[in-house]
Amino acid sequence: MKRVRPIQIAWKPDKKSSTPVYRQIVQYICDKVANGEWTIGSRLPPQRALAESFGVNRSTISTAIDELTSYGIISGKSGAGTQIVSNTWSLMLPTKPSWKKLISSGYLQENNRRMQQINRLEFAPDIIRLGTGELDPRLFPQKMWTEVLQKMSVEITSLGYAEPLGILTLREAIVEHMKQFGINVSTKNVLVTSGALQALQLISSCMLEEGSTVFTEAPTYLKSLQMFQSAGLNLNGISMDQDGMEYWKIAKQLQKSESSILYTIPTNQNPTGITMSNARRQELMNFCIKNRLPIIEDGAYQELCFDGESALPLKAIDDNGMVMYLGSASKTLAPGLRIGWVIASEPVIQRLGDAKMQMDYGASSLSQLVFAEFLQSGKYKEYLIGLKKILKKRRDNALKTLEKYFQDIATWDVPIGGFYIWLTFNDDVEVDDLFERALDKGILLNTGDIYDFKHNRSLRLSFAYLTCEEFTAAMRTIRNGLY
Amino acid sequence: MKRVRPIQIAWKPDKKSSTPVYRQIVQYICDKVANGEWTIGSRLPPQRALAESFGVNRSTISTAIDELTSYGIISGKSGAGTQIVSNTWSLMLPTKPSWKKLISSGYLQENNRRMQQINRLEFAPDIIRLGTGELDPRLFPQKMWTEVLQKMSVEITSLGYAEPLGILTLREAIVEHMKQFGINVSTKNVLVTSGALQALQLISSCMLEEGSTVFTEAPTYLKSLQMFQSAGLNLNGISMDQDGMEYWKIAKQLQKSESSILYTIPTNQNPTGITMSNARRQELMNFCIKNRLPIIEDGAYQELCFDGESALPLKAIDDNGMVMYLGSASKTLAPGLRIGWVIASEPVIQRLGDAKMQMDYGASSLSQLVFAEFLQSGKYKEYLIGLKKILKKRRDNALKTLEKYFQDIATWDVPIGGFYIWLTFNDDVEVDDLFERALDKGILLNTGDIYDFKHNRSLRLSFAYLTCEEFTAAMRTIRNGLY
Structure with a gap:
């Protein structure tokens, strides 16, 4: 059996530091494990002894131990005391929390x-x-689903890597589908994504600069917007009235020096259910053109208007390529398909497509073909x-x-x-x-x-x-x- | 009709600058469009006149015009001359190339x-x-596929959002499947990803710090590794002999101050086909333990050993949680399913799973269920x-x-x-x-x-x-x- 050196502690946390004492202890132990002084299999002294060595009280030790346990660095098997079971990967956990930059304000946290x-x-x-x-x-269209999958079960004869922008058949079907909403584009303007969330991810990571501001309705669907925050963008909520976002309030906050974009769910907004009026849409477009403020239009609920005529998307009145439209099958048919799409100008779609290929080589071909069949057969309609x-x-x-x-x-x-x-x-x-x-x-x-x-x-x-x-x-x- | 101001140019590129002249011109025009001085619909002077204004030759103008056209900022409709058709999104293109940080060495570019x-x-x-x-x-298992999809066509009765780590049925099937390779883990150690490439993406973005070094076999599958580079990591290629990576060459290059990881394809390596010998595997593990060098083991070709006994993955001899194993259905069954998986310690899987939910809410449930059925029915085997x-x-x-x-x-x-x-x-x-x-x-x-x-x-x-x-x-x- 390998001999394990007993653990010696000759260090005390700095109680005057702005870092909480328990965090200092966590960091100390992580460092000892990382630099190899405390080897795997070493046993930590009992909590009482630790408290004494560090000169802190038991509850502080207990908090530190809990945190180290959650990282998988130590483990307290009953009877055996607390042991270093550290693995190298776990040691990376405490040092790289930046991927999950939380919303800056404490309130939003x-x-x-x-x-x-x-x-x-x-x-x-x-x-x-x-x-x-x-x-x-329970509203899942079981019969249609069965028909579509039966068809796919014989029609699909291999499932290779798909084209970067998404399977052509599906892009063609999306182009046709979008016409009813006044959006007339070609397949080169369409990128298939793994849900609309991934579209936001792609836009954040390859179109927006850190420090940019995202103007959005308040309230809005913040969960999706965590994406923007992870990319180092600032959120700025703009209030709404019954006609939608009060866009004129943006004007005061637009700083010429920094870049900004606008994120909106104009139709059946999440969470308020508000649909932006047609007059407001035109005003908003004019405002954005004037201020060169690009728009991300989230159309997740666009296809679910059941009162009167559906409101035309902003993309339908977009002559200047201001608007990037996000569509999704998640709210209408099935989130588990993970199918969404972006409609934008060709060079933008090209860049997003390149980024997508670097991230996951495209959405599931099977999901793409199933949704294409739903669209093309008229079943979706x-x-x-x-x-x-x-x-x-x-x-x-x-x-x-x-x-x-x-x-x-x-x-x-x-x-x-x-x-x-x-x-x-x-x-x-x-x-x-x-x-x-x-x-x-x-x-x-x-x-x-x-x-x-x-x-x-x-x-x-x-x-x-x-x-x-x-x-x-x-x-x-x-x-x-x-x- | 809206009146469009004619374009005036009273600026010349700096020929002594280290920025190429054509890039200066591209930036100048982008700025003019971005700040609104040159409005949409404005017509650019003919190339000859532009060349004169800027004091450069025609070919320089032509290069700049090509680049601006590829951004979608200008468009040269025949007969109408070159016009500003700028859209705001396209204007963001030239300023944010960082997502595609290419391999630093010119040779690799x-x-x-x-x-x-x-x-x-x-x-x-x-x-x-x-x-x-x-x-x-042509090797696609058509008959099995038909059977599986027929089954799914009636068994799937809805497709909601899946659990963060992937559908439990699939994770259970993967746990079973991995036993044959000597990897014994629980479902909490498994994260389903959209292909192995996405696993690298997740690891890069939430486990590795910018400036870290990735040691890898040379030659290796660089396309996947672009991911690491986009995350600001440095690649360091280590030569191979017939037994695999000559890991001892890493020692000289390990700097205690910076963090490093090792990326390896030990079995049926891409592109060399080399399989690391069992002795070398053990030596490599010992070396990595000693140097606290975490390992990403790419098992894409692990399941395709047809001569003699298959080599055991590094993960199978990993007592210290050094190894993160990546599996994939892309090389064996169908890349279009976009199904891969990561096997690692629980806290690491938790973090990767959180990141995945932020990125795309998980892989296609349909793909997951199809692959689970392939595994569970014994068809895959x-x-x-x-x-x-x-x-x-x-x-x-x-x-x-x-x-x-x-x-x-x-x-x-x-x-x-x-x-x-x-x-x-x-x-x-x-x-x-x-x-x-x-x-x-x-x-x-x-x-x-x-x-x-x-x-x-x-x-x-x-x-x-x-x-x-x-x-x-x-x-x-x-x-x-x-x-």
């Missing part, structure tokens, strides 16, 4: 914690998800017609439910499509408190704070995940629990 | 050009690909047995062909599996020249330079893409063209 809590709870069994960003899986009818019915029921139970204590707008109703309570309801009480009843709420740049009293409700009966029952429970 | 040429030519019709890194699509028989036959034929036509002018090793034979010519054959001559005959060669850190006289030949007859015929053509 808190939001992030609530968001992680919600993400975890979404996988809890029997939880009722009242605000989730996913379509009801037919499915969407049915889906929008159901969503409309669910929205109407949701509005009726709100009028019945919440009229006296909250306000909301009527969305023309999408998934969401943004409910804002009057002064006497604390949403954080409501979250906990709802959770006790097995109901998961998406509180408004996780979408906003400041505290609010709102909830993002989704009528897309639950049936009419389920939605009404859950909202009744919420109401009854309030007083 | 040249390689990159040849590689791009090869990538383009691979899509040319009727080209004979003698060195391509893809399995013959059965398919691999047949595939290896065919590859062995093709390798034997390739060796016979080489002996017949190339014995007097080249040398090569006998690979125990994988796709490749590394052919090295004697002094009197120039490989660049050979590339052109082969292309004239419709044969695409992968010259050794694109895999190496220095000039060589080698070819990467693949016996996996062509049938025995096709391979022999192509090699005979090459030989006949030589003299």
Whole structure:
């Protein structure tokens, strides 16, 4: 058996340092392991002895030990004491947190914690998800799916590396598909991505300079925007009225010296459900042209307008190539396909495509071919017609439910499509408190704070995940629990 | 109609600057368009007049115009002259090339050009690909595929967002699958990625610090390693003998101050076909433990050993968590599935998984379920047995062909599996020249330079893409063209 040297400690943390004492201890132990002084298999002294050596109290040691354990550097097997089980890769963990640069403001970091809590709870069994960003899986077009996959099962005769911009058949189908929204482009203007999120990733990493500002609606879908933040961009939230983003408020904040872009979800906005009016769209375009402010238009909910005529995307009135449009099959058909697309000018698509090839050699060819078949066969169109009818019915029921139970204590707008109703309570309801009480009843709420740049009293409700009966029952429970 | 101000030029490039004159002109025009002085629709003076204004010759103007056109900033419609059609996104192109930091040495940049040429030519019709890194699509297991997709066509009843580490069923199947290679881990040690390339991307962006050194075999598969370079890492090529990487040569170059990792393809190495001997593997592990040098083991060709017993992966003899193993379905079954996996310690997998969720919310669920079914049903195993028989036959034929036509002018090793034979010519054959001559005959060669850190006289030949007859015929053509 290899002999392991006993661990000697002749060092004390600096209690006057701005680095917390437990962090200093973590770093000290990491360094000792990294430089090989403390070898694998070495046993740490008991916590009591450690506390004495370092001149700190037990709870500080305990915090440091927990952190080192979570890195996989030490392990406390019962009976055997705490041992260095360090592996080299784990040692890299504490030193490179930059990939996860969190939102700079402390307030938003808190939001992030609530968001992680919600993400975890979404996988809890029997939880009722009242605000989730996913379509009801029971609406999956099973029969069409079976037909499409049966076809693919014989039509696909090999699955090689795909073209950099995505399989041509799919790009052709997307070009056709986008025409109904007034977007007329060629296959060279289309890049297939692994979901719209990856499109943001590509744009962040190869189009935007660190330190640039992203103007966005407030509230908005911050989860996607973490991408921008990882790339070192600053977020700046702009308030909305019923016609959409109050773009004129950007003017004051535009600094000529730094580069900026605008990110918007103009149609059935997440989380508010607001659809930007046509007049506002034109004004916004003029403003952006004047100020040379490029636009990322997130069209995730564009195809889900069920009231009246659908609003034309900004891309449809974009004569100057200001707009990069993001489409997605995730909100309409199936997030698990991981299919999204970017529409932009040819050189931009070329560059994004090059970057995509460097990252993952393109999206799954199988997913691409399946979605292409959905589009080309007319199945997707037919499915969407049915889906929008159901969503409309669910929205109407949701509005009726709100009028019945919440009229006296909250306000909301009527969305023309999408998934969401943004409910804002009057002064006497604390949403954080409501979250906990709802959770006790097995109901998961998406509180408004996780979408906003400041505290609010709102909830993002989704009528897309639950049936009419389920939605009404859950909202009744919420109401009854309030007083 | 909007009035467009005529363009006035009262500026001249600085001919003494280290920036080429044409680049100065490109930047000048970009600036003018960006700051709004030259508006969209403005017409540029004719090239002759531009040359005069700038005090440069026509060819310089022509180069600048070409570059601006490729950015989509200007467009020369016939008859209408050259016009500013700038879009804001395109203007970002020239300023953010950092995503594509090329290999620092000029020599390797040249390689990159040849590689791009090869990538383009691979899509040319009727080209004979003698060195391509893809399995013959005619070996696709059509019958199994049909069965699997038929099953999925009824078994999949929705396709929601998948778990962060990948669908549990697939991770379970991978855990089972890896046991045959002596790798015993749990599902928490497995992360499903969109191909092995994405795994490198994740590791680069969230585990490695800028300025770190990546030691790698020379020659190696540089295309994948561009990833490391984009993340600001330095590559350092280490030569090989018949037993694999001559790791002892690293010692001299290890600087205690900077962090380093080792990237290796120990089994059926790409491009040389060399398999590291078991003795060398153990020595390398000891060396890395002693020097605390973490290892990325690329197992892309691990499953394709057809001679004797397969070599055990480094991960199988890794007691200290030194090794991160990368697996892939791309070389064995189908690159278009975009399925790879990482095996590492739990905290490392957790971090990579978090990063992956930020990047694209996980790999296609459909691809994951299809590959899980291949693994679980035993179809993958059965398919691999047949595939290896065919590859062995093709390798034997390739060796016979080489002996017949190339014995007097080249040398090569006998690979125990994988796709490749590394052919090295004697002094009197120039490989660049050979590339052109082969292309004239419709044969695409992968010259050794694109895999190496220095000039060589080698070819990467693949016996996996062509049938025995096709391979022999192509090699005979090459030989006949030589003299």
